Amino acid sequence: MSDSKISRRDFVKGALTGVGLGALASMGVFSYSPMRNIFLPEIVRKQQDFGVCKSVKVTNISETSWFENSALMGDIKGAGGLLVNQYVYNWPPFGNGKGLAKGSYADGMAMIKEYIPHDLEKAWAIVEKNSVHPENAGGFAALVEMEEMDGTKHKYLLDTGWSYKWMDESFKREGIDKMLQNGEIEALIISHEHFDHFWGFPVAMKYAPNIPVYIPEGFYEEGLQYIKDSGHKGTLTTLKKGLNQIKSGMATYVFDVPIICRVFGEQSLYFNVKDLGLVSVTGCCHQGIIQFADTAYKELKYENDKMYGIYGGLHISPFEDWDPKYDDLVISLGKWGFERVGCNHCTGLLTARKFIDQGYNVVEGTARFRSKSKVYLGNGDKIGFGVDV
Template identity: 40%
Template sequence: MKRRNFLKGLAAGSAGLAISSGVGTMTTSAYAKRKKEDFGEVKSVKVECVSETSWFDNATLGKDIKAAGGINTNQYDVAYNEENLGGYAALIEVEALDGTKTKYLMDSGWSNDWMDYVFAQSGVDKMLKNKEIDTMVISHDHIDHYFGIESTLKHQPDIKMYFPSTSMEKSFALLKGADFSKTPGCPKNAFPHTGELIVTKPDKLYKLQDGAAVVFFDAPATLQVRGENVMYFKVKDKGYVTVTGCCHPGILTLINYARRNFKDGKQMYGCYGGLHISPFENWDPKMDDIIAGVQQYDMDKIACNHCTGWIWAEKAVKAGLPIVKGTDKFRSYKKVGTLAKANTSNIYTGNGDVVVF
């Protein structure tokens, strides 16, 4: 069963489903009043797709969620098939103007088995042990972005972390060492976080270093999750780059936020991550509007995957948007999802792929 059919099925069976359209209207009046921020510049940003594979069989996950009451059920109340779980994570390396390089990790996936595997593939496990990764940013506490937190903390429990203020109470407890694994597919963490924890809130820019920052957006998602941290970078002589987990606020919201709130914000260079535009793989006229909207900003690189929607990415390429195509590296991994197996266009930046801004 392809992801597009799976997601259509979930939509049909879930009354009142709240999904970000990608158009994005989540920016508050407080955001609009923010003075122009100048948080510096970097020389380059390299993003490695550690994993964009959330799960492997769509029909199995759909059955799990339906049995628990549908897509609006609390994510901790769903019993998941543990053989089906993957996860999302990205490794970001920032080169400062003086040549210094700093690594950041966005998200920690879902299944500890899968995340241990992909961390080893990318060398993230050794980087954590050696404290080569400066900071971790949890984009949001969704199952496939956060439930695998033990895979990170067992290597570096004192890592500095940015965490959304809207995360569930159980998600905060998990960070402290809670165990919810009595429910199949739900997380445990035997390695409580001991490092600095920055709980992000709206209307504040959190500077990571010159040219790099985190901004929190209070946007709705599924399974009762809300809020998302977004990473912004300003590449010298190129412009701004966003790195997202799911981009629930909408890509146009993130672009317009930079335009309104950052110095030289009209200069947009590119983006990486899940863009959450057509996760149901169906087409809607507003998705043409998103393509037209993104075209206005003349970005150089759009590296998308995860929840973007294959249909949108393919149409974006036909419309002339600069979609960064991936390689076949993901096919060498021990598990490959149904949709990925069927992919021949490499329209996604896949597992193991790297993009440089």
């Protein structure tokens, strides 16, 4: 082999080695340095105007999705963990009598279909015989009342809870049954397909089968069939990912998030309250409250450029579990400037206590109707943003 060829080969060998060296050195030196921001796009705030409203009031119909955490987690453990399809657990109302993790929507529904929504007592009696831990089922639902700038008031039902029995009792306790019956409640907004927010759907249908229903995209076949099987006769609107304005100053935002127990997609509510700022109302907020706030910051225009209030489940420690990433949330939430935090449900008592320790203004509850602590807003409690309650 000639010397020149050897030289050329040596050069190529060195060059290829150098390419690796240069690339790796750049990775190490530049990638996590402050200089890297040069290549990151600037955040351009879209400032979408979705109007403004006068006030928002939320009545907590039920935040107790289940009553015994150990029973629920025992079921989840026995069925195979948090990724198992929720319709398989054999939880009420889809119990088929075959035991934990051997359920299916079709089997369960076949047992109760003829009784829903008109005879829920009979349906629930069947459910109790065939389901795993029917006594543990509660549910999440809230009455959301918003007032337009001209004083017109609108009522919406956010979610329908889980247990037919518990939710019917809760509806009656707060007068929701009457409001549904006489058409005061304009629409039913389902935040997501989870058992504790959606499986009490027939209870709402019992009183208002023609009510317009808004669901986020991502519902599975069983969920869509359940809406039909529950006797819903009104319009069903599947909201797409992103912003969906409902009224001036009120919008839902759909997030395409995968969620435990094989659920996909969640919508939460934004309100732009005159002189106060942005108010977030959530079902479970699986997308994360800071994600929800950050989305608002990037997408929306709101009063005083101020994040003012929160109501709802924040899905942090729903099972009183913990993960250090939740500490990131607890540490960071303060930077967003929320003045009133009306949390409950899947926020978890542990998180609420950590919020309080951090100095956040968590609105206390009254611990009535089986809510366990005054640390956060419980069943029957109310919170107002721009209105006294």
